[in-house]
């Protein structure tokens with residue numbers, strides 16, 4: 132039987148059907164309904180709670196030895212809202228609140244209330260549970276889903292697709308940094324390759340290399356865009372560059388050149404607080420030659436553009452207010 136348009140419109144999604152990031156409204160991107168990286172797993176300390184802030188929400192990241200998994204909770208105890216990140220992982224492998232010692236399992240269930248009278252069942256109340264957020268590990272990053280938890284398994288995790296498709300042979304440099312500007316400003320700056328010759332004159336650019344830069348957009352929509360720079364960087368000396376933006380926070384440039392092989396410049400811009408973000412920059416590359424050990428020292432300098440702190444400091448020119456530059460005589 133053929134469904135009428137009205138029936139199609141109200142047909143509920145099966146629970147496992149894929150969902151696009153950003154929520155159902157075609158005109159609005161809901162930032163909570165997306166996966167975000169919060170840490171390189173190798174940087175996390177398994178012995179104590181770790182702290183992170185995502186979309187203004189304070190979180191605690193901790194290793195659950197019983198479930199052998201990383202857990203992410205809202206950083207507030209359900210009892211008196213003390214920050215759980217100030218607590219500890221106790222001998223029973225529970226996340227223990229520093230204030231009155233309530234202990235939580237990996238699912239957020241309260242397992243211990245030291246002050247509970249023998250005849251009380253307070254521990255079984257849903258109000259005694261910590262709030263756990265969905266997590267997943269991909270490509271060495273711990274990702275968290277701050278939106279509706281039941282949506283999480285249906286929403287694609289933003290990973291580096293070229294690395295996923297051909298996992299062999301990559302060398303990957305990783306870095307991160309907290310920045311005093313918002314995620315969209317960072318993404319716009321990464322996309323805007325035309326600033327490099329001027330902003331980064333003498334670090335990774337040269338003013339005389341400024342040239343028309345044309346991005347042909349191949350696909351675009353609420354979930355991001357893909358485009359190609361036919362001429363690529365350095366006035367076309369390196370070849371064509373492809374750029375992918377996966378909304379809301381992942382962008383990568385993909386360049387294959389005779390000189391350096393295939394190089395990706397990957398940026399995750401993670402909104403932490405208003406006007407602030409955490410940058411995760413990753414530089415997967417495959418050498419053109421089969422002598423990677425010898426060639427590591429020849430990594431092109433522009434490849435480390437984003438990871439290089441000096442280069443990031445160049446980019447802070449847009450934060451000098453007119454008042455500040457007048458005071459400094461600029």
Ligand code: FES
Pocket residue numbers: 208209210211212213228229230231232233
């Ligand atoms: S505030 Fe956490 S146990 Fe009391």
Ligand SMILES: [Fe+2]
Pocket residue numbers: 320326327330331442446
């Ligand atoms: Fe820059």
